[in-house]
Amino acid sequence: MGRSPCCSKDEALNRGAWTGMEDKILTEYITVHGEGKWRNLPKRAGLKRCGKSCRLRWLNYLRPDIKRGNITRDEEELIIRLHKLLGNRWSLIAGRLPGRTDNEIKNYWNTTIGKKIQGHPFSDGNRKPPKQTQENPKPTQPPKVDTDSCTKVVRTKASRCTKVFIPQEAQNPDDQIVDDNDHVSNNSPLVSVDQVNDQVAGIEESLSPIFLLDDENSSCKFMVDFKVDENFLSDFLNVDFSELYNNGNDEGGEVASATACDKVPDFRSSSMVPVIDYELDWLIDNTAH
DNA sequence: AATCGTTCCAACCGCCACCGG
DNA sequence: CCCGGTGGCGGTTGGAACGAT
Numbered sequence: 001m002g003r004s005p006c007c008s009k010d011e012a013l014n015r016g017a018w019t020g021m022e023d024k025i026l027t028e029y030i031t032v033h034g035e036g037k038w039r040n041l042p043k044r045a046g047l048k049r050c051g052k053s054c055r056l057r058w059l060n061y062l063r064p065d066i067k068r069g070n071i072t073r074d075e076e077e078l079i080i081r082l083h084k085l086l087g088n089r090w091s092l093i094a095g096r097l098p099g100r101t102d103n104e105i106k107n108y109w110n111t112t113i114g115k116k117i118q119g120h121p122f123s124d125g126n127r128k129p130p131k132q133t134q135e136n137p138k139p140t141q142p143p144k145v146d147t148d149s150c151t152k153v154v155r156t157k158a159s160r161c162t163k164v165f166i167p168q169e170a171q172n173p174d175d176q177i178v179d180d181n182d183h184v185s186n187n188s189p190l191v192s193v194d195q196v197n198d199q200v201a202g203i204e205e206s207l208s209p210i211f212l213l214d215d216e217n218s219s220c221k222f223m224v225d226f227k228v229d230e231n232f233l234s235d236f237l238n239v240d241f242s243e244l245y246n247n248g249n250d251e252g253g254e255v256a257s258a259t260a261c262d263k264v265p266d267f268r269s270s271s272m273v274p275v276i277d278y279e280l281d282w283l284i285d286n287t288a289h
Numbered sequence: 290a291a292t293c294g295t296t297c298c299a300a301c302c303g304c305c306a307c308c309g310g
Numbered sequence: 311c312c313c314g315g316t317g318g319c320g321g322t323t324g325g326a327a328c329g330a331t
Contacts, residue, residue: 016324017299039316055317056300091319106320107298294330301323308316 014048018057022047026054027062060101067099071108079105080113 014022029045035058038051047054060066071079075097082093090102090109097105 015301017326036317052302052317053300059318060299088320102319103299110321111297292331294328296328297326299324299326302321303319304321305319306317308314310313310315 012048013042013050013053015053018049018061022049023057023062026058030058030062056103060103065099066101071100071112075100076108076113079109083109083113 018026025045025047026041029041029047033044035055038055041047041051041054042049045054049057078096079093082096086092088106090106094100094102094105
C-alpha cells in the first residue's frame with residue numbers, strides 16, 4: 001500500500017531530459033511565483049512534468065546560484081572532510097559548498113573521490129557492480145561506503161532542546177535564568193529553551209549536534225542539553241570527543257558531555273546562528289584531515 | 290569509420306520526516 | 311492521536327559522450 005505516487009504514471013507526462021523550452025517555462029514561472037507548491041506547479045505553469053521532476057530540475061540545474069564548472073581542489077578537500085564527518089549526507093555537504101548541489105556532489109563522489117579514497121570498489125576495475133547473473137546474484141543491499149571503519153560519522157539529527165548552559169561571562173546579568181524544570185535562579189547557568197527559542201524565530205531551521213567552543217582555547221563556552229534517544233546519543237558520543245576536546249588544548253573544556261540542538265546563540269556575534277554552521281566549522285577545523 | 294567498453298551526470302524512484310487538518 | 315499531503319533525501323538508472331581498439 002503506502003501513499004500514492006506523486007504523479008500518476010497513467011498521465012501523459014514528459015520524462016527524461018528537459019528541453020530548452022521546458023526549462024524556460026519553469027524558470028519564468030518560478031521567477032514570477034517563487035518556489036514551492038511543486039505538485040501544482042506543472043499544471044499552473046503548463047508543463048507536462050510531475051512536480052517532483054520540476055523541483056529537481058530547478059534545484060539541480062536551473063537555480064540562478066548554481067555554480068558551473070569543475071569541482072576545485074579546495075572543494076574536493078572539503079567534500080572529503082565533510083564526508084568523513086557526515087557520511088552520505090549529501091544535502092548537508094552541499095550546504096557547505098555554495099552553488100553546488102547535493103546531486104552534483106553525490107555524483108562527484110561516486111565517480112571521482114570515492115574511487116580515489118577506497119581504491120577501485122570492484123575487483124574487476126569496473127565502476128559499476130557486476131551485472132546480476134547466476135554466479136553473481138544481486139546483493140540485497142547495495143554496496144555502501146564503509147565510513148565507520150575509518151572514521152566516526154556524526155549523526156546530525158537531534159531531538160528537542162531542553163536547556164542551555166551558558167558560562168557566567170557570556171550571560172547578561174539582567175537576564176532571568178530558568179532551569180529545565182522552570183525553576184528560576186539568578187545564579188543558575190541554565191536558561192529555558194523557550195527563551196532560546198524565542199530568540200531563534202526566523203532563523204533557518206537546521207538539525208545538528210552542538211558543542212560550541214571558544215576559538216582561542218578550544219574550551220566549551222556553553223552547552224545545550226537535549227532529549228535524544230539512546231541510540232542517537234550513544235552514536236553521537238562515538239564521535240571522538242576526547243580527541244576533539246583535547247586537540248591543542250590540554251586543559252580541556254568546562255563541559256564534558258556532548259549534546260545537540262537546532263540553533264544556538266553566538267555570543268561572539270551577539271546573534272543566533274544555525275548550529276550546523278558553527279558545528280561544522282569547528283569539526284572541519286579540529287578533526288584530522 | 291565502425292564497434293565496443295567505460296565514464297559521467299541528469300533524472301528517476303522509493304522512502305521518510307514533517308506538518309496541518 | 312491519526313492520517314494524508316508535501317517536500318526532501320539518498321540510492322539507482324539510463325543514455326549521451328568519450329576513448330580505445
